[in-house]
Amino acid sequence: MRIGYTMSQKxxxxxxxxxxxVVYCRAENYSTESFFxxxxxxxxxxIYVSHLxxxxxxxxxxxxxLELMHSQQKFIIFLDKGTAKNFSDKAYFDFILMLAQNEQKVIVRRTIKGLEASARKGMKFGRPGLPKEKVQEIQALYYNELRTYREISEICSVSVGTVHKYVNSLELKGYPSNVGSSVEKNEFRGSNICES
Incomplete structure (x- = not known):
């Protein structure tokens, strides 16, 4: 079946x-998701479209x-190709696809350059870390008081994942995990490994 896609009554x-x-797309529905x-x-x-x-x-x-259509060996037929009117329907579609892919590459390249420039100026990205005192509290509760992740999470008002992150950061530095025999656990009790 031949099906048209448009946003214009004309x-x-x-x-x-x-x-x-013909599928008429209303202004409130213009989006990548609706087109996809x-x-x-x-x-x-x-699929037919009057012009790009x-x-x-x-x-x-x-x-x-466009990439989905290309992967299925399909293409959109554009009725008005502007100055590229000598292009075949497939060649015009491939040209539009190539321009879109190049635009994506340019955006990625410029984003990376911008992030690198900002990092050189000392800007930090992502969520801020916990205050040092909160990290020390988490680590002390785990190693000195032998609390579980869930208990520490509730005491410190942080997620279990956050507790894991900061306990794991010490384990990566060579401190043992809080599992094993009571001898292993008690070996580190009171050792103040979490003080600065």
């Missing part, structure tokens, strides 16, 4: 002449849908 009429069905869903739902159909701008998304936003 091109909707044009596509209705060629296609058995349309492509996924219509892979078995021949009629999709109303940036090339990078089209990329997941």
């Amino acid at each position: 091109t909707n009429n044009e596509l209705e002449y060629i296609c058995q069905k 869903a349309f492509i996924t739902d219509n892979l078995e159909n021949v 701008a009629d999709i109303n998304l940036q090339l990078i936003q089209l990329l997941p849908g």
